Amino acid sequence: MSKVNTTNINVTILGRQFSVACNEKEKEELLRTVKFVDTRMQSIRDNGKVIGVERIAIMAALNIAHELLTTKLEGNLDIGELKGKILSATEAIERSLTAQDELF
DSSP: OOOOOEEEEEEEETTEEEEEEEEGGGHHHHHHHHHHHHHHHHHHHHHSSOOSHHHHHHHHHHHHHHHHHHHHHHTTOOHHHHHHHHHHHHHHHHHHHHHHHHHO
């Protein structure tokens, strides 16, 4: 088994520094995610209706979750169902390949 290459990445969200352990291959995705969350939290803070970092973080999380769930419902896309179908298809392919290998 190969060892996963993790490193600590320092990021800033709403002016606060955080150190996040991250797989080197996922660094760019992490940085995009941090930028997305930071932008959302800044927008909520700048709106002025929510005060306090914890409350801003909770509102950002609720807004992001709502968007995800709304997209899932409006687009008839159920991510859990999709993952299940992909897993089932993968298992069927693996069974087929195993049966094929046994023939030769």
